Amino acid sequence: MDVVIVGAGFAGLSAAVRLTREGARVLVLEARSRLGGRATAFADRETGELVDNGQHVLLGCYTETFAFLREIGADRHVSLQPNLGVTMIDRAGRRPRLVCPALPPPLHLLAGVMDWNALGWADRWSILRMAAPLRIARRALEPGAHALAASPGETVERWLMHNGQTPRLREMLWEPLALAALNQPIGQAAAPVFARVLAEMFGADPRAAAIALPTKPLHQMYAEPARLYIEARGGSVRTGTTAKIRAEGDAVLSVDAAGERWDIDTVISAVPWFALPDLIEGRVPALEPTLDRARRMESSPMVTVNLWFDRQVMDEPFVGLPGRAMQWVFDKRTVFGGDASHLSLVASGASPLVHLENDALIARAHDELLDALPAVRPAKLVRATVIREPRATFSLAPGQPARPATATPVRGLFLAGDWIDTGLPATIESAVRSGHLAAHAVMTK
Numbered sequence: 478m479d480v481v482i483v484g485a486g487f488a489g490l491s492a493a494v495r496l497t498r499e500g501a502r503v504l505v506l507e508a509r510s511r512l513g514g515r516a517t518a519f520a521d522r523e524t525g526e527l528v529d530n531g532q533h534v535l536l537g538c539y540t541e542t543f544a545f546l547r548e549i550g551a552d553r554h555v556s557l558q559p560n561l562g563v564t565m566i567d568r569a570g571r572r573p574r575l576v577c578p579a580l581p582p583p584l585h586l587l588a589g590v591m592d593w594n595a596l597g598w599a600d601r602w603s604i605l606r607m608a609a610p611l612r613i614a615r616r617a618l619e620p621g622a623h624a625l626a627a628s629p630g631e632t633v634e635r636w637l638m639h640n641g642q643t644p645r646l647r648e649m650l651w652e653p654l655a656l657a658a659l660n661q662p663i664g665q666a667a668a669p670v671f672a673r674v675l676a677e678m679f680g681a682d683p684r685a686a687a688i689a690l691p692t693k694p695l696h697q698m699y700a701e702p703a704r705l706y707i708e709a710r711g712g713s714v715r716t717g718t719t720a721k722i723r724a725e726g727d728a729v730l731s732v733d734a735a736g737e738r739w740d741i742d743t744v745i746s747a748v749p750w751f752a753l754p755d756l757i758e759g760r761v762p763a764l765e766p767t768l769d770r771a772r773r774m775e776s777s778p779m780v781t782v783n784l785w786f787d788r789q790v791m792d793e794p795f796v797g798l799p800g801r802a803m804q805w806v807f808d809k810r811t812v813f814g815g816d817a818s819h820l821s822l823v824a825s826g827a828s829p830l831v832h833l834e835n836d837a838l839i840a841r842a843h844d845e846l847l848d849a850l851p852a853v854r855p856a857k858l859v860r861a862t863v864i865r866e867p868r869a870t871f872s873l874a875p876g877q878p879a880r881p882a883t884a885t886p887v888r889g890l891f892l893a894g895d896w897i898d899t900g901l902p903a904t905i906e907s908a909v910r911s912g913h914l915a916a917h918a919v920m921t922k
């Protein structure tokens with residue numbers, strides 16, 4: 478093997494696929510029995526359905542993710558809207574739909590919001606005040622740019638207020654969007670990373686803001702196709718093997734897992750921030766500052782409530798539920814097709830919910846749905862489950878430790894994972910970009 482990669486989520490698998498494409502022989506070691514990390518699925522105990530660990534949404538601007546999916550022949554496992562269109566059911570039960578027309582960005586957003594009957598006129602006009610910060614955020618993406626669309630100590634909420642966004646527009650558009658992208662309440666998450674997300678969503682291509690939904694359970698959508706790709710080209714992917722990287726001074730010595738040892742000088746760690754300190758064995762003082770920052774990084778939870786009804790209750794693949802504890806609901810017919818009547822309700826930035834009992838979470842999700850969707854009222858709830866991901870993402874609050882770069886002070890050790898300094902929040906796209914960066918660093922070392 479030329480390279481060992483530890484961790485088989487989006488980051489590890491995208492690094493492995495890129496290296497394989499370039500002719501390297503890779504060994505991927507994954508601790509769990511299934512692939513996919515924080516984006517995976519498991520069989521529901523009663524229905525046997527493969528249930529995701531939480532609904533995942535992709536955006537048209539996930540350019541590296543789509544390149545990865547194309548490479549492994551899995552782009553057909555995702556359905557991308559022609560342009561951004563989203564129905565938001567407000568707290569009064571109205572269902573206005575925001576549609577961004579096929580105009581050059583950011584005119585498509587401005588035109589969509591100006592035409593959105595969820596809003597009064599003052600709210601609609603206030604969107605125009607986002608044009609300048611969006612332009613600055615776009616400029617900040619250019620190489621060598623120093624433009625700052627938001628200051629690092631500012632929260633998303635303060636940034637939106639300071640840019641004149643009305644409470645109604647914040648509640649109906651920005652808050653659900655920011656919660657989905659950042660997995661943290663807008664009063665806590667720092668604004669610069671949200672400005673970066675908006676710059677990528679509302680950039681050159683009008684389809685960059687469009688929403689894409691997986692049409693397969695998550696591990697089948699990308700992780701198993703990635704495994705097939707790697708193994709068909711001489712690489713190997715092993716599950717159920719918790720690895721340790723042995724290093725000494727400033728060099729990698731070997732990787733140990735499941736009683737075996739690989740003496741290897743090139744390793745990519747693609748584990749999350751909370752798993753890195755346990756992965757490294759040996760005396761490596763130069764890595765201590767990185768390990769220390771990884772230990773100090775805080776996490777933000779997500780909660781998913783899955784509800785099965787005795788009939789179909791939704792007429793769209795997903796709708797937004799602004800102003801509620803569960804901000805989005807997805808109809809899993811997108812994945813299972815036909816007669817499925819399984820909904821997934823998602824609570825992002827779920828610190829206030831994650832410690833509640835399952836019954837309380839299910840009651841909350843059901844009540845919010847009854848309130849928002851009249852078609853649920855005559856339906857019988859036949860099954861419900863709760864999935865908690867206490868460390869779904871890393872915190873984006875101002876003052877969190879700096880994110881590490883791909884290269885480390887240890888020769889032959891590279892870092893990947895959504896938490897590497899990609900400038901993006903903890904998303905699939907950040908994970909895949911970090912994987913591609915690590916593969917590039919290995920190839921050019």
Ligand SMILES: Cc1cc2nc3c(=O)[nH]c(=O)nc-3n(C[C@H](O)[C@H](O)[C@H](O)COP(=O)(O)OP(=O)(O)OC[C@H]3O[C@@H](n4cnc5c(N)ncnc54)[C@H](O)[C@@H]3O)c2cc1C
Nearest residue numbers: 484486487488508514515531533534720869894895904905
């Ligand atoms: C419920 C939920 C919903 C989400 N929704 C979205 C969304 O809609 N859109 C979006 O873009 N992002 C979303 N995310 C975020 C996204 O899932 C993550 O950013 C991404 O999957 C991270 O990938 P990764 O490869 O960096 O890390 P991980 O997926 O965490 O993979 C790391 C892997 O390393 C393994 N590992 C750890 N230690 C070892 C060891 N010692 N030896 C071997 N293996 C080890 C772990 O078991 C794991 O499989 C969501 C996350 C969650 C939890």
